[in-house]
Amino acid sequence: MTDTAPAVELAGLTKTFGPVTAVDGLSLRITPGEVVAFLGPNGAGKTTTVDMLLGLARPDAGTVRLFGGSPADAVRHGRVAAVMQTGGLLKDLTVAETVRMTAHFYGHTRPVSEVLERAGLAEIADRLVGKCSGGQQQRLRFALALLPDPDLMVLDEPTTGMDVEGRRDFWQAIRADARSGRTVLFATHYLDEADAYADRIVLVRRGRLVADGTTAEIKNLAAGRVVRATLPGADQAALAALPGVRSVEVRGDAILVHSEDSDVVARHLLTRTDARDLEITSHNLEDAFLALTAA
Amino acid sequence: MTATTSPDTTTASGPADRRPPALGGFSAAVLAIEIRRVLRNRRTLMFILVMPAVFFLLFGLPSRGETLDNGLPVTGWIMISLAVYAAMVATTSAGAAVATERALGWSRQLRLTPLRPAAYVATKVATAMVLGLLGVLVEFTVGVASGVRLPAHVWLESGLTAWIGSLVFAAFGLFVGYLAPAENVMQFMGPALAILAMLGGLFVPLHLLPHVMQQIAKFTPVYGVGQLARAPLTGAGVDWAAVGNVAAWTAFFGLGATRLFRRDTTRV
Numbered sequence: 001m002t003d004t005a006p007a008v009e010l011a012g013l014t015k016t017f018g019p020v021t022a023v024d025g026l027s028l029r030i031t032p033g034e035v036v037a038f039l040g041p042n043g044a045g046k047t048t049t050v051d052m053l054l055g056l057a058r059p060d061a062g063t064v065r066l067f068g069g070s071p072a073d074a075v076r077h078g079r080v081a082a083v084m085q086t087g088g089l090l091k092d093l094t095v096a097e098t099v100r101m102t103a104h105f106y107g108h109t110r111p112v113s114e115v116l117e118r119a120g121l122a123e124i125a126d127r128l129v130g131k132c133s134g135g136q137q138q139r140l141r142f143a144l145a146l147l148p149d150p151d152l153m154v155l156d157e158p159t160t161g162m163d164v165e166g167r168r169d170f171w172q173a174i175r176a177d178a179r180s181g182r183t184v185l186f187a188t189h190y191l192d193e194a195d196a197y198a199d200r201i202v203l204v205r206r207g208r209l210v211a212d213g214t215t216a217e218i219k220n221l222a223a224g225r226v227v228r229a230t231l232p233g234a235d236q237a238a239l240a241a242l243p244g245v246r247s248v249e250v251r252g253d254a255i256l257v258h259s260e261d262s263d264v265v266a267r268h269l270l271t272r273t274d275a276r277d278l279e280i281t282s283h284n285l286e287d288a289f290l291a292l293t294a295a
Numbered sequence: 296m297t298a299t300t301s302p303d304t305t306t307a308s309g310p311a312d313r314r315p316p317a318l319g320g321f322s323a324a325v326l327a328i329e330i331r332r333v334l335r336n337r338r339t340l341m342f343i344l345v346m347p348a349v350f351f352l353l354f355g356l357p358s359r360g361e362t363l364d365n366g367l368p369v370t371g372w373i374m375i376s377l378a379v380y381a382a383m384v385a386t387t388s389a390g391a392a393v394a395t396e397r398a399l400g401w402s403r404q405l406r407l408t409p410l411r412p413a414a415y416v417a418t419k420v421a422t423a424m425v426l427g428l429l430g431v432l433v434e435f436t437v438g439v440a441s442g443v444r445l446p447a448h449v450w451l452e453s454g455l456t457a458w459i460g461s462l463v464f465a466a467f468g469l470f471v472g473y474l475a476p477a478e479n480v481m482q483f484m485g486p487a488l489a490i491l492a493m494l495g496g497l498f499v500p501l502h503l504l505p506h507v508m509q510q511i512a513k514f515t516p517v518y519g520v521g522q523l524a525r526a527p528l529t530g531a532g533v534d535w536a537a538v539g540n541v542a543a544w545t546a547f548f549g550l551g552a553t554r555l556f557r558r559d560t561t562r563v
Contacts, residue, residue, distance in 0.1 A: 056406060076409045077313040084407070088400025092332050101328045105410035107314035144404070 005068030007032045007152050007183040008053065012062035015048050015207075022048040024207035025062070030183060032151065037198035038187040041293050045207035046187040047085065050156045053185075054082055066152060078106050078148030083141045083155045091130030095121050095140055098129055102144050109147040119143035120173045135166025139173055155186035159193065171197060191289055195219075205293040221292065225262040225282045229275040231255050242268055258291075319411030321418055329422045333389065342485065343388060343430055347381035348437040354498070356441060363529060371445050371528050374438035375453045376497040379524050381430030382461035383517065384488055388481050389423035390468020390552075397476035397559070416469065416556060423465035424458070431458050445528065452527035460520035460541060466548035467516065473555035495521045516544040 008030040015023040023045040030036055040046050051057035053064055055071030066074040074080040089098060099116060103109045116122045119139045129137065138158060145153060155174075159167040174184075174197070188194055194201050194215070201218045203211040211218060224246060232253045239248045244261030255275075259265045262280050269275040316322075333339055355373040362368055393416075396402050405415060431454050471480060492498055494508070495517025501509050512518055519540030526532065 054407060056403070075407060076315045078409060079313065080407075082407050084403070088396070088398075088402075088404055090332070090396070090399065090401055092336055093328070097328055097332070101325055102408060104322045104325045105316060105320040105405070105408040107316045107409065141404075145407075 005065070006030060007034070007067060008185065009065040010049070010053065010062065011065075013049065013052060013059050013064065014061040015045075015052060015057065015059055022207050023052070023059075026204070026207060026209055027062075028202060028209065028212075030185060032183050033181050034200055035184045035198050036186075036200045036202060037194035038185060038202050038204065039189070039191070039194045039289070040187075040204035041189055044189075044204045044293065046189075046204060047156055048207075049204070050082070050084075050154060050185075050187055054080065054154060074152070078108065079150055080152040080154065081145035081148055081150035082153070083138065083145050083158050085157045085160060089129045089137055089140060091128065093129055094126050095129060095132065095136075095143075096125040098140060099143055099147065103147055106148050110149050112147075115143045115146045118146060118173065118176060120169060120176075133166070135162045135169060138162065138166070138170055142170070142173060150182070152183045152185070155184070157187055157189070159188075159190070167193075191286060203289070203292050210292045224258055224260045225280055227257045227259060227262050227265040227269065227278065227280050229255055229269050229278040231269065231273055231275040234273070234275075239265070239268070315409045319414035320409060321411075321414035325418055326421050326425070329418060330425055333392075333422065333426060339388060339481075342481070343381060343385040343426060344433050347377045347384065347430060347434055350380070351377050351434065351437050351441070355438075359442065365530055367445060367449070367528055368443060370438065370441065370443045371449070372525060374434060374443050375457065375525050375528055376521060378431045378434040378454065379457045379460065379495075379517070379521050380492050380497045381434045382427040382457050383464040383492070383520070384485075385426035385430040386423040386461040386465040387468040387471075387484060387488060389426050390419060390465045390470075391472045391480045391484055392422075393419060393469060393472030394474075394476055394480040395472075395478050397472070398478040402559075412556065419469065420462075420465050423468065424462065427461040427465070428458050430461075449527045453524050456527070457520070457524040460524060463516060463520065463541060463545040463548060466545060466552050469552035470548045470555065473552060473559055491515055491517045494518065497521050513540070516540070516548075519544065 006029050008028065010026055010028040013023050013026040014021070026045070026049060038046055038049070048057065052059045053066070053071065055064070055075060064071055066080055071080070093101065096112065096116065099112050099121075103112055109115075113122075116125050119142050121136070121139055121143055124132065124136060127136075129140065132140065142155075142158070158174075159170050162170065171193070186193075186197070198215055201211070201213065201215055202209060203218065211221060213221075224244075230253050234250060234255045236248050236250065236255075239245060239255070239257055242257075242259070242264055244259045244264060246258040246260065249256040249258075257265050266278060266280060269278060351374055355370050355377070358369040358373060361370075363372060393402070435450065435454060468484075471484060494512040494515040496512065497517060501512055501518075504512065513536065519537040522531075522534050522537035523541065526534065526537075
């Protein structure tokens with residue numbers, strides 16, 4: 001196959017709703033086979049981006065290419081499928097009927113029984129959709145997305161509103177499916193999901209990309225520590241000039257120094273200043289996320 | 296690789312595998328699922344099949360024995376009128392189902408499949424027409440069982456006219472469906488249809504209404520279909536005003552539905 005085009009290529013994607021810029025010049029390239037988490041707080045523009053990526057919304061500026069073609073082409077040929085937060089289901093069809101009916105909308109699909117099995121729905125195939133739990137309905141959406149055996153699977157906040165068990169079952173189904181070569185892009189605001197299931201994390205805030213790297217790289221962003229001490233009238237400039245210091249914050253008499261090398265900061269504070277009550281705490285992924293996505 | 300049977304031996308994305316569906320996704324199989332789905336809904340069933348039949352037993356049977364000027368039974372007149380009513384309720388509700396599906400977000404889900412919007416609408420119209428036919432057949436069956444006897448050509452011509460004429464209501468249903476995305480659209484459509492049926496002379500002969508009402512009634516959408524469907528029975532011949540009425544309303548709802556449908560599908 002001569003298919004060397006990126007699975008996803010977003011260039012300068014922009015979308016505004018009235019005065020609000022939901023997506024602001026976002027560019028992103030995903031190569032086939034990557035499992036990418038699109039991570040950001042609520043309102044970061046994740047869903048709007050996903051909508052444009054799938055052709056459900058038209059960008060004000062910028063372009064979307066899926067496998068070198070338009071989203072509509074990718075949809076028509078069953079190359080992309082999605083599990084949407086809002087995608088509705090017909091309550092008066094059974095689970096199996098929903099899958100069977102949807103299968104007829106494609107030129108070619110995996111067998112219905114196989115898809116039900118993979119989504120963990122085989123036991124409730126004859127249940128009416130209206131009688132299914134939120135988690136079961138979400139797995140049904142996943143089953144529908146599996147039908148065309150897509151090259152790109154997009155999941156928009158797939159576990160929102162699910163209980164712990166539902167989330168676990170859902171990700172188990174996704175994992176069980178981990179077909180080599182399938183590109184997966186999932187939007188989420190759950191750090192642990194991004195951490196556990198993605199090879200690459202793309203962090204977005206206010207419609208902009210703020211960090212992009214492997215899960216390890218993103219974690220490294222949080223490798224620094226915070227040195228806290230009481231130091232009235234601290235010389236902020238001197239502290240900021242220390243090697244490894246990322247930021248200096250003053251809160252009343254207290255200072256908070258974010259640094260990659262906390263030893264240098266501590267030594268400086270204790271030997272060159274009158275600082276007391278010194279504390280050193282380490283970051284975690286949560287802090288990195290907050291730091292990178294805070295307003 | 297493991298015990299799970301892995302059918303992924305094919306390199307799944309060969310171009311032949313990736314063809315879009317035939318007929319844009321319209322298929323008899325989907326139509327069958329759609330119809331089963333509608334018939335599973337007790338309320339719909341009540342509405343489109345049971346109610347018109349019960350109306351006949353309530354309002355038709357008391358006229359047993361009475362005849363029209365040409366000697367044919369009045370019960371035939373009532374039965375055909377109610378067949379038109381049954382067909383119009385069935386086709387309207389099937390068309391208006393798009394309102395529910397838009398409200399539920401199913402239409403959005405469909406946009407992530409290769410199903411063409413035109414094929415979706417075609418499925419809805421086909422579903423509507425099958426249900427409309429069912430409505431006519433149930434009404435006629437109740438009529439026969441209650442002793443209505445008519446010449447064969449009247450059964451055939453009236454039945455076909457009632458059925459085909461209900462196409463205007465499939466368009467009406469779609470029109471409303473694309474106008475208002477509401478899950479419970481039939482709750483306000485039901486009474487509206489009853490009023491239209493009344494004005495169309497399906498429940499009582501129009502000449503029993505006040506003169507002004509009669510004049511207004513001739514311009515309402517049910518009038519034409521009712522007149523044409525009863526013509527084979529009354530021997531009235533082709534009433535061109537009725538034909539014009541049907542044509543005008545079909546055009547109006549058809550074009551309106553098309554317009555709203557276009558707006559709905561281009562809106563991104």
